[in-house]
Amino acid sequence: MPMLPKRTKFRKQQRGSLRGNATRGNYVAFGDFGLQTLEAHWLTARQIEAGRIAAQHFLRRQGKIYIRVFPDKPVSKKPLETRMGKGKAETDYWAARIKPGTILFEVSGVTEHMAKQAFARIAHKMPVRCRFVGRRLAV
Amino acid sequence: MTHETPTLVASKRERLGTRYAQRLRKSGQLPAVIYGHGADPISVSVDEKQTLAHLHHGQHVFNIEIEGEGTETCLVKDLQFGFLGDNVIHLDLTRVNLDEKVKILVHLDLHGELKAASEPGAIVMNDHSEIEVECAVRDIPESIRVDLGDYESSINVGELNLPKGMVAITPADTNIIHVQIAAPEEPEESADDAAGGDTGDSGDADGASKSEG
Numbered sequence: 311m312p313m314l315p316k317r318t319k320f321r322k323q324q325r326g327s328l329r330g331n332a333t334r335g336n337y338v339a340f341g342d343f344g345l346q347t348l349e350a351h352w353l354t355a356r357q358i359e360a361g362r363i364a365a366q367h368f369l370r371r372q373g374k375i376y377i378r379v380f381p382d383k384p385v386s387k388k389p390l391e392t393r394m395g396k397g398k399a400e401t402d403y404w405a406a407r408i409k410p411g412t413i414l415f416e417v418s419g420v421t422e423h424m425a426k427q428a429f430a431r432i433a434h435k436m437p438v439r440c441r442f443v444g445r446r447l448a449v
Numbered sequence: 450m451t452h453e454t455p456t457l458v459a460s461k462r463e464r465l466g467t468r469y470a471q472r473l474r475k476s477g478q479l480p481a482v483i484y485g486h487g488a489d490p491i492s493v494s495v496d497e498k499q500t501l502a503h504l505h506h507g508q509h510v511f512n513i514e515i516e517g518e519g520t521e522t523c524l525v526k527d528l529q530f531g532f533l534g535d536n537v538i539h540l541d542l543t544r545v546n547l548d549e550k551v552k553i554l555v556h557l558d559l560h561g562e563l564k565a566a567s568e569p570g571a572i573v574m575n576d577h578s579e580i581e582v583e584c585a586v587r588d589i590p591e592s593i594r595v596d597l598g599d600y601e602s603s604i605n606v607g608e609l610n611l612p613k614g615m616v617a618i619t620p621a622d623t624n625i626i627h628v629q630i631a632a633p634e635e636p637e638e639s640a641d642d643a644a645g646g647d648t649g650d651s652g653d654a655d656g657a658s659k660s661e662g
Contacts, residue, residue: 336534342575346533371631372572411533419572419629446535447504448554448579449525 312355314404315382322398323384328352332411338445340376341416343425349438352405353414355381361415361432368428373420375428378413379406414440454522455503456512459483459493474538481540483513483523488544491515501537504528507556507591513542524551524586547587552618554579557625558592565602565628572629580606580625581618588614595625603627 328350338344358377365375387402388394408414415432417425426442433440462469462480470480479497484490493515503511504525514520523542531538545551556579566573580593590612595604607621 331532332534336532337530342578348533371570374572374574374629419574443535445578446530447528447537448556449504449509449528 312359313381322386332409335378336411338416341418344413344416344443345429345432345440346443347408347412347438347440348410350409351438353408355404360435364431364435365428368431374418376416381406454510454512456514457495458514459495460516462492462494465492483542485543509553509589545586549586552583555582556592558594560596561598563597563600563628570631572631574629575626576624582615583618584615
């Protein structure tokens with residue numbers, strides 16, 4: 311089942327804008343390898359779930375997959391054949407706002423080759439260009 | 450250090466600021482700053498390729514040969530990364546004495562396999578790839594070798610055989626690596642089932658941001 315918040319303070323949100331690059335969540339923190347986005351986008355809960363399933367089916371029960379983004383933005387949509395007006399529509403889906411540099415998924419407990427193959431499958435489900443990254447230098 | 454300290458030739462940066470730093474990076478140099486020990490900070494630039502090669506090998510201490518200033522022994526204190534979070538764009542170096550005790554992150558070099566890793570359904574989880582230690586600058590190793598064959602199903606920081614004079618700062622009960630036995634395989638869920646489902650703002654929700662594989 312796609313992810314969505316347990317409860318929210320407000321039911322509907324304005325659209326907002328996605329400017330700049332990710333300054334948080336932009337490095338591999340939990341796993342050994344990660345999938346990093348190179349574009350800004352609204353990533354729907356369904357897309358995240360599709361990516362998770364694609365990777366999990368490939369990895370079977372090896373390794374551990376971490377999802378680093380959470381769809382916390384409600385996106386509303388008016389029903390078809392509805393006249394304009396009458397207020398803001400109900401929530402249609404939930405989305406995560408991602409900026410260039412955001413790590414979408416991480417994996418640990420598998421080889422680099424397997425992680426690359428799993429991420430290639432996830433990347434096919436994503437609406438953005440992604441790249442494979444490892445842990446960065448630590449001092 | 451059990452090995453020789455590498456020497457980097459640095460040139461002083463007369464002009465500071467983003468644009469000058471960007472020009473340096475384009476010409477294959479890495480902007481850096483040297484500070485500490487009560488002396489004035491010096492803005493320098495070092496060869497990027499050479500420096501990164503040393504850093505990737507786990508080197509923490511350098512002899513910085515500054516043109517017209519002499520040589521200083523420096524410890525890498527901090528790294529700044531570019532917007533995608535992987536390319537090093539700036540280096541912070543602090544002046545140190547070789548006998549000074551410092552706290553640093555040291556990479557763990559894992560060899561072999563845990564005994565429990567051969568069990569069916571076993572997943573080897575690397576919880577930490579480096580640990581924080583305190584030791585004298587001259588004793589800083591490139592990495593700490595851990596032979597996994599000596600351990601059963603997990604290793605804590607407290608169980609590590611650290612080199613003499615080195616003390617772990619990371620709590621002793623912190624797991625470095627452990628074996629997780631996966632639950633018996635469930636019937637496969639179809640992709641259609643997963644793509645469907647309620648997306649309204651009411652009802653049950655999966656609030657976890659991490660999903661177990």
